[in-house]
Amino acid sequence: MPELPEVETVRRHLASVLPGRTIREMTFKRTDLRYPMPIAALQELVGRPLGEVHRRAKYLLLQVNGAQVLVHLGMSGRLFAQPGPEPEWQKHEHWRWQLMDPHGEVLWLRYVDARRFGALDLVPPGQGHALLDALGPEPLSGEFSAGYLRSRCQGRQVPIKQLLMSADIVVGIGNIYASETCYRAEISPLRPADQVTPAEAVRLVQQAQAVLGDAIAAGGSTLRDFVGGDAAPGYFQQQLDVYHREGQKCNRCAALRSLADDSHIVHARVGQRATFWCPTCQK
């Protein structure tokens, strides 16, 4: 499933090629993805130039004529731009737009999604959107501070990992990154939120930003491989310390103590989600 770093990688790819191109034609192979697509309203954007490409949580927002086209990649969606003559339709490709730059060069914006949990919608000029309105701050913004996190932890007994995954608290920290954040911050994912100290809140914010930043940097290296080519970006996996490492030795304990240290990563379900941690160095 694409997480925030993958979506940000897609955004950077699209931001490098879409702005200034005019929409020549939109073709849809179906009328719905997860929700019905507003095809008639979208078709009214034909002839308009695309503006900047923004991201909010895991939603891509393409600016067109004061409106925003909202794209969500769902579980398996891929959105990519490809230059050249019209490509063959891929299996599971549900829509594509033909774009043209001022020199007449054609670009194809294509959406492929085998599981169809993705979304395509329109946010009219000056309006909000039900999917966007209740979202908490961006994890890489200054709004997501230790003070803010502490204020949201007050009086909450929910495990800290589950709180970090709540989109009304902070967006874009998915299951993998929540486990990795708790590991790097040396805090048990099971710790009740209201028992997180001020110093630990600082570590959680810093490490959440570091783990997402590392993943975006890893995505940047895969980005170079597909920009301008005909391949869609794959989803990348960075080096992980705990996620899906149950039964394996803890890297930090092994480095801190000795190679004979037998601290192992354990696994449990927390709030219905697979959770991984080292019970020796995460308290």
Ligand SMILES: [Zn+2]
């Ligand atoms: Zn450990």
